[in-house]
Amino acid sequence: MTLLSIEGLRTVFRTDQGEVTAVDGVDLSVARGKTLGIVGESGCGKSVLSLSVMRLVAPPGRIAAGRVMFDGRDLLALSAAEMRALRGNRIGMIFQEPMTSLNPVFTVGAQLSEAIRAHDRRASAAELRKRAIAALDRVRIPAAARRVDDYPHQMSGGMRQRVMIAMALACGPDLVIADEPTTALDVTVQAQILDLLRELQQQSGMAIILITHDLGVVAEMADEVAVMYAGRVVERAAGAAVFDDPQHPYTIGLLGSIPRIEERRDRLLAIEGAVPAPFALPRGCRFHPRCAFAGADCTEAQPPLLEVAPAHQAACIHAPVEAFAG
Amino acid sequence: MRAPLLEVENLSRHYAVRRGLLIPKRVGTVRAVDGVSFSLERGETLALVGESGCGKSTTARLVLRLVEPTTGTIHFQGEDITSMQGEPLRKLRRRMQIVFQDPFASLNPRMTVGAILEEPLIVHDLGDAARRRARVAELLGLVGLAPFHAQRYPHEFSGGQRQRIGIARALAVEPALIVCDEPVSALDVSIQAQVVNLLEDLQRRLGLSYLFIAHDLAVVKHVADRVAVMYLGQIVEIAPKDTLFADPRHPYTRTLLAAIPRPDPHRERNEPVAGGDVPSPMAPPDGCRFHTRCPFVVERCRREAPALLPVASGHLSACHLNDMA
Numbered sequence: 001m002t003l004l005s006i007e008g009l010r011t012v013f014r015t016d017q018g019e020v021t022a023v024d025g026v027d028l029s030v031a032r033g034k035t036l037g038i039v040g041e042s043g044c045g046k047s048v049l050s051l052s053v054m055r056l057v058a059p060p061g062r063i064a065a066g067r068v069m070f071d072g073r074d075l076l077a078l079s080a081a082e083m084r085a086l087r088g089n090r091i092g093m094i095f096q097e098p099m100t101s102l103n104p105v106f107t108v109g110a111q112l113s114e115a116i117r118a119h120d121r122r123a124s125a126a127e128l129r130k131r132a133i134a135a136l137d138r139v140r141i142p143a144a145a146r147r148v149d150d151y152p153h154q155m156s157g158g159m160r161q162r163v164m165i166a167m168a169l170a171c172g173p174d175l176v177i178a179d180e181p182t183t184a185l186d187v188t189v190q191a192q193i194l195d196l197l198r199e200l201q202q203q204s205g206m207a208i209i210l211i212t213h214d215l216g217v218v219a220e221m222a223d224e225v226a227v228m229y230a231g232r233v234v235e236r237a238a239g240a241a242v243f244d245d246p247q248h249p250y251t252i253g254l255l256g257s258i259p260r261i262e263e264r265r266d267r268l269l270a271i272e273g274a275v276p277a278p279f280a281l282p283r284g285c286r287f288h289p290r291c292a293f294a295g296a297d298c299t300e301a302q303p304p305l306l307e308v309a310p311a312h313q314a315a316c317i318h319a320p321v322e323a324f325a326g
Numbered sequence: 327m328r329a330p331l332l333e334v335e336n337l338s339r340h341y342a343v344r345r346g347l348l349i350p351k352r353v354g355t356v357r358a359v360d361g362v363s364f365s366l367e368r369g370e371t372l373a374l375v376g377e378s379g380c381g382k383s384t385t386a387r388l389v390l391r392l393v394e395p396t397t398g399t400i401h402f403q404g405e406d407i408t409s410m411q412g413e414p415l416r417k418l419r420r421r422m423q424i425v426f427q428d429p430f431a432s433l434n435p436r437m438t439v440g441a442i443l444e445e446p447l448i449v450h451d452l453g454d455a456a457r458r459r460a461r462v463a464e465l466l467g468l469v470g471l472a473p474f475h476a477q478r479y480p481h482e483f484s485g486g487q488r489q490r491i492g493i494a495r496a497l498a499v500e501p502a503l504i505v506c507d508e509p510v511s512a513l514d515v516s517i518q519a520q521v522v523n524l525l526e527d528l529q530r531r532l533g534l535s536y537l538f539i540a541h542d543l544a545v546v547k548h549v550a551d552r553v554a555v556m557y558l559g560q561i562v563e564i565a566p567k568d569t570l571f572a573d574p575r576h577p578y579t580r581t582l583l584a585a586i587p588r589p590d591p592h593r594e595r596n597e598p599v600a601g602g603d604v605p606s607p608m609a610p611p612d613g614c615r616f617h618t619r620c621p622f623v624v625e626r627c628r629r630e631a632p633a634l635l636p637v638a639s640g641h642l643s644a645c646h647l648n649d650m651a
Contacts, residue, residue, distance in 0.1 A: 041514035156603045157378075186377035186541070191585035191599040213515065216587030240591035257519035258589060259548035261571060267526075268548065270519035274484045 003207045004053070004175055005029035009066035011045075011052045014059075017279040022048040022061070024231040027305070030224070032174065033201065035208040037222030039215060039254075043275050045231040046211045050177045053209070054093060055083050071174065089119040092168030094161075096180035101164055102152040108163045109148035112136070115167050135166040139196060158189035162196070169200060179211045194220060215258060219243055227251050230276055230286040233305060237312040247314035247321055249291045285316070293318050329404045331502060331535050332366040332389065337398030338559075339384055343608060354608045358384040360559035362398075363634075366503070371529065371536040373546040373567075375582075376556035379604055382539045385556070386505045389537060390422055391415060403502065420450050423496035427508035429488035433480040439466075439491055440476030446498040465494040469524060486517035490524065497528070507539045522549060543586055547571055552640075555579045558607055558615040561634060565641040575643035577620045614646065622647055 011023040023045045030036040040046045051057050053068055055075060068075040070091070075083065087093075095101045103111060112132035117123060123131070129148070136144035139162040152160055161181065168176055178197070182190040194217065201208055210221055218225055225242040227235040227250065235248040246252045256269035273290040276282055282289050284299035291298065297317060305315040314320075339359040344350035359381040366372045374382040387393040389400060391407060399408045407418055423446075426432035433442055443462045447453060453461060463473040469490040480488055489509060496504050506525065510518040526549065528534060540546050546553055547567065554564040555578065563576040574580045577600075584597035600619040605611055611618050617627040626646050634644040 041516060158603050186604070187543075187585040188377065188581055188600055189603065190587070192601065194587070195599075214587060215515070215589040219589045219591045219593075220587045243589060243591055254516060255589065257516045259519075259522070259544040261544050261547055261583065261586060261588065262590070265548065268519035268523055270523055271516040272520070274486060274517065275514070 001032055002029050003032045003071060004209075005067075005069045006049075006053065007067045007069065009049070009052055009068065010064045011048050011057055011061060012064045013061040013278075015279065020278040021064075021231055022278060023052060026066075026228075026231075026233050028226055028233065028236070030175070030207045030209055032207050033205045034223040035201065035210055035221050037218035037225045038209065038211045038228060039213065039218050039225065040228035041213055041275055043230075043278065044228040046228050047179055049228070050093075050179050050209065050211055053177065054087060054091065085119070088115055088168075088173075089171045090174050092171070092173035092176045094164050094168045094176065094178040094181045096183050099152075099157065099160065099184070102160060104152055107149050107151055108136070108155070109133075112148075112163070112167055112170060116170050119171050131170070135170045136163070138169065138200070139163070139166045141166075156189075157185055158192065161185060161189075161193055165193070165196065165200075169204070169206075172204065173206060175207045175209070177209045177211070180213070181210070182217065183212070183214070190217075197221070215243075215254065227254070230281060231278065232286065232302070232315065234287065234316070235314045236305065237309075239311075241309070241312045245309070245312075247308045247312065247319045248287075248316050249293050249318075249321070250287045251314075252321070253290070253292075293321065328368075329401070330365040331368045331370075331403060332537070333401040334365070334385075334389060335363045335399045335401075337362045337385065337388055337400065338396045339381075339388055339393055340396045356607045357559045357610065358607060359388060360610075362556075362559075362561055364554055364561065364564060366535055366537060368502070368535055369529070369533050370551045371538050371549055373538040373540055373550035373553045374556055375540055375543060375546055375553060377541060377582075377604060379558075379607060380556040381559040381607075382556050383507055386424070386507055386537060386539050390424060390505055391418070420499045421501050422503040422505070423499065423501040424505045424507060425489075425492050425496050425509045428512055429485050429492055430480075430512075432492055433488060435480055437479075438476065439478055439480065439483075442480075442491065443476070443495055443498055446495060450499050452499065461498070465498055468497060468528065469494045484517075485513050486520055489513060489521050493521075493524065493528070497532070500532075501534075503535045503537065505537045505539070508541070509538075510545060511540065511542060518545070525549065543582060555582065558604065558610050560615065560644070561642075562616065562645070563641075563643045564634070565638075565643075569638065569641050573638075573641075575637050575641070575648060576616075576645050577622050577647070578616045579643075581619075581621075614644075 006026055006028045009023055009026045013020045013022055038046045052063050109132045112135055113128040116128055116131050133144045133148050141147050141162055182193050224238045226233050229250050235251045246255055253271040257271055271290050285303050288294040288298040303315045303317045305313045308314045308320045338361055341356045342352050343354040345353045362385055376382050388395050440462050443465050444458050447458045462476050466473055466475055510521050550567045552566050553570045554561045557578050563579045580597055581600040584595055585599045598621050602619045613629050614627040614632050617623045632644045632646045634642045637643050637648050
């Protein structure tokens with residue numbers, strides 16, 4: 001059952017160079033108990049997309065078009081107060097930087113209590129503390145009853161990220177948006193945090209939107225994968241299809257450019273060039289200047305996201321690429 | 327047989343931890359690097375890998391003589407450089423250079439790219455103004471940029487291009503050794519591949535040796551000839567690349583390899599990942615430093631520190647389990 005569906009979302013920023021479109025006509029959805037992975041490189045719009053869903057885009061940015069349907073209601077049509085009641089309560093958010101997302105002058109217990117109290121005004125101090133300890137316990141922080149009085153600087157990066165997860169989950173959300181939740185962490189700690197997120201999802205049936213640049217993290221976590229480039233979703237597929245049978249030249253390029261532990265490659269297949277600046281987007285398909293398959297027709301119009309196989313869409317006029325290459 | 331390009335023996339760097347504002351008192355010691363030995367051949371790439379705080383960057387800075395060693399010796403091109411000073415040290419700098427992690431912080435925003443690349447030539451008094459200008463153009467070509475880029479400022483370039491400029495600066499004085507300190511970890515994946523390919527091309531063309539510091543084992547698998555794995559200031563395993571990835575002997579190496587997320591949704595993790603965090607280097611555990619997180623820990627590990635011993639040709643591992651195998 002679909003919990004969240006994003007329809008035609010467009011988020012723009014006013015800049016000195018004119019209006020810039022950071023997210024341009026994105027359609028995505030996620031069901032209860034499932035994980036949607038959004039991958040892309042810096043500047044592809046994946047973080048702005050998640051902030052748009054939370055309605056946290058600040059001026060000079062604004063959401064210019066689209067709908068965000070959450071459990072039957074359009075989040076973009078809610079009043080500020082209604083949105084505040086949902087945020088942190090039914091929709092939780094985990095940010096990348098566990099070092100800067102916690103307030104250094106309050107104990108983690110005080111910060112957790114604040115998050116819980118924001119949605120439950122009647123809870124007593126003793127009950128808040130009990131719930132804060134329970135929240136830390138859920139994310140496997142050893143000796144939670146003692147660590148609840150720690151300040152953030154007394155904890156390691158991995159512990160702090162567990163606190164952030166505890167805070168996002170404290171009110172039992174239906175949806176958690178995790179923006180690069182493990183990027184700042186060492187690999188062994190990253191593995192622990194990913195395992196924890198998976199386990200908590202199985203227990204609670206929450207949906208997760210996982211935003212990352214790491215194709216490995218997506219492969220481990222996601223039930224559905226969306227690849228973004230220059231503000232648009234260029235490929236979207238359920239299960240392993242994006243990895244087994246990528247159809248958009250950008251996805252193919254990304255998979256070719258990463259070094260792999262399991263295979264030997266003499267040379268990495270780099271994608272030439274760089275991501276275009278948002279105020280100087282190429283005409284037609286935004287990937288065409290870097291695309292090995294590009295032809296004259298690629299400059300004409302932006303290719304729509306079309307079905308290339310069941311539950312597999314790509315925004316390329318040459319997809320499926322096998323047919324084109326053959 | 328010629329001596330290796332670089333030979334490091336029992337190298338340590340300890341930092342005093344002081345507390346108190348008026349009369350600081352020494353309250354402890356951080357053993358950032360603690361008894362590290364390795365060598366690097368000409369034309370070879372040795373990777374130092376490990377998680378944050380393992381001492382890999384300090385080791386690199388010790389080799390470059392940017393940090394003074396507490397104990398140990400460093401031989402470079404057959405010469406003991408451990409306590410070299412003054413003019414000889416300045417001359418030594420020409421033979422070893424560094425590429426930094428952050429291409430945004432490591433280039434002076436007020437200098438043009440041409441001035442940045444010319445600076446090392448001026449410092450080492452190489453060529454007159456016309457020769458230096460020609461060299462700058464040549465360097466830009468070497469890293470895939472164009473001569474007209476010399477007039478531009480760093481902010482006009484993307485992250486990948488800036489890293490190319492950092493590499494060109496390191497190449498300016500024709501060094502034998504380049505320390506690459508996480509040279510691609512700040513870059514997007516599609517750009518990482520461009521820079522990795524460039525480093526490999528330059529090595530082949532110019533016969534460079536790299537000491538390659540990284541935390542990303544997939545990148546290391548691609549670029550290194552040999553790999554040294556560090557944990558809490560010590561090397562726990564060192565081996566030729568293919569051996570290390572195919573037959574890792576130290577439990578820490580195995581957990582590191584297991585923990586890396588693979589871009590393959592069909593993969594099942596076949597090895598448990600160590601729990602917990604890296605202990606503080608101010609109070610490293612007794613015995614084997616990894617024993618607090620090791621899934622194979624036995625009583626002896628808590629008491630006695632294992633030595634780094636050969637388990638196969640060119641393959642050393644510091645683990646008591648190797649005795650039992």
